[in-house]
Amino acid sequence: MEIRRRLPPSVASASKGRKPVPEAPVQASDALPVPIRYTNLLFSALFAASLVFLMRRWREKVRISSPLHVVGLAEIVAIVGLVASLIYLLSFFGIAFVQSIVSSNDEEDDFLLTDSAEPSATPAPTPSPAPAPCSLLCSASALEKIPDLIADDEEIVSSVVAGKVPSYVLESKLGDCRRAAGIRREALRRTTGRGLEGLPLDGFDYASILGQCCELPIGYVQLPVGIAGPLLLNGRQYHVPMATTEGCLVASTNRGCKAILESGGATAIVLRDGMTRAPAVRLPLAKRAAELKAFLENPNNFEMISLVFNKYSSSRFAKFQGIKCALAGRNLYMRFSCSTGDAMGMNMVSKGVQNVLDYLLTDFPDMEVIGISGNYCSDKKPAAVNWIEGRGKSVVCEAIIKEEVVKKTLKINVPALVELNVIKNLAGSAVAGSLGGFNAHASNIVSAVFIATGQDPAQNIESSHCITMMEAVNDGKDLHVSVTMPSIEVGTVGGGTQLASQAACLDLLGVKGANLDTPGANARLLATIVAGAVLAGELSLLSALAAGQLVKSHMKYNRSNKDFNKVAP
Secondary structure, three states: OOOOOOOOHHHHHHOOOOOOOOOOOOOEOOOOOOEHHHHHHHHHHHHHHHHHHHHHHHHHHHHOOOOOOOOOHHHHHHHHHHHHHHHHHHHHHHHHHHHHHHHHHOOOOOOOOOOOOOOOOOOOOOOOOOOOOOOOOOOHHHHOOOOOOOOOHHHHHHHHHOOOOOHHHHHHHHOOHHHHHHHHHHHHHHHHOOOOOOOOOOOOOHHHHOOOOOOOOOOOOOOOEEEEEEEEEOOEEEEEEEEOOOOOHHHHHHHHHHHHHHOOOEEEEEEEEEEEEOOEEEOOOHHHHHHHHHHHHOHHHHHHHHHHHHHOOOOOOOEEEEEEEEEEOOEEEEEEEEEOOOEOOHHHHHHHHHHHHHHHHHHOOOOEEEEOOOOOOOOOOOOHHHHHHOOEEEEEEEEEEOHHHHHHOOOOOHHHHHHHHHHHHHHHHHHOOOOOEEOOOHHHHHHHHHHHHOOOHHHHHHHOOEEEEEEEEOOOOEEEEEEEEEEEOOOOEOHHHHOHHHHHHHHHHOOOOOOOOOOOHHHHHHHHHHHHHHHHHHHHHHHHHHOOOHHHHHHHHOOOOOOHHHOOO
């Protein structure tokens, strides 16, 4: 079998002028200055000889009733040889010999090592003409780190296209996440016949997302990030990063921040802080399900459940808060709630819940766990349970906007704003049968801040649950405005928060990472900032609607002037 390494043309030209890398000498072992294969044979023979000698000696001692612990010089030497050879074989023999057999026979996870005289059994398809191939990572510094036994990029791409090398093993086999993304991208281009010239490949740390954020990467999407602010909230100013492609959104939120600043600032309070997970279990009869429900909700059992949940949880920050159950026939839905520190906390809650389920099986062996999530949580779906009970951080944010600010900055009057809010956000949403949507556009701001700060964009669904209230105060001169958001799900550690761009946005807000002094404080502060930004966005949009400026502003800032006839398909 011939193992070949051919470089793409771009790499070949880049590597010209470099001195050829000499062939690596035969590798010596760490135990003896001889090749590994000879060392392996030596220690294997020593192991076998020592073992046979000791077995025979101990058999003789048993026959003549001699104490086994009394050993002579020969036996001591044999024991030392046995231990030494065993240590060597475990440390070296398995790596040099066993793993080579496993990797050479693992056809699904290994790269193609072709015999030059043997044709491919599955020829690669011939796609239609495609754009120029993307550049693959083969820099001079990277080439020296690539093992000699790895085929060149062109061979690997062909193997991926032919289905001989799974695309998902590229990172683990190559050890170079950027190069793996480039190879996967080129294989996709050849398979589909479509290029991805507009999708960037370079300039991103692919190792940072491995096993955490994204699988099978081929590039990254660019989003503009704007700044709204300063937002004066609880006596401190924040510049809020917003990642969006909607024109007017940042400008409108910025205007709302200005109105809040000119009126003395806003105040935000965290009412509740607890992530939930609700497994679904089934029992033989509804009566048994009711018995389990009563057991879980019995105050006398709270300490026991809390002990099991907290003791065996995967995080010291996960603290059990309570449980509420719902019954549907013989199916029981148990909604666990716990604090999660500065993490959003879904994983740590699930771990604690799993341990409680395992514990319950001792007293309820007829309980069948259907799923760790039974949608009573409820995650990434609009649900009344989140609107009523809350999930994540429940926040209320309020401000009193002075009359002169309403007229000068928002260019409207207080009665018009109050009337519009009642007719649109309250009555209109009720007519529509809205669930948690008693607001103008809370999800706009929540999504933009979530993407900028590395939150889960899908949790925008429940995090955008919001009711906006507006009232005339101080003899009808000033405006009291508030947003109540019962389920803001955010974290400052884990997930996308560790990516460089998102971490920079969190750092801008002063909430990057975990708060070591007060665990959970950073995540709670981020939730209040989200609510404050929503308050600013609601103020500005409702003012534009009441003043009839919405269409005019969007035609000016949110209308694309791009000639789509010139855009390549």
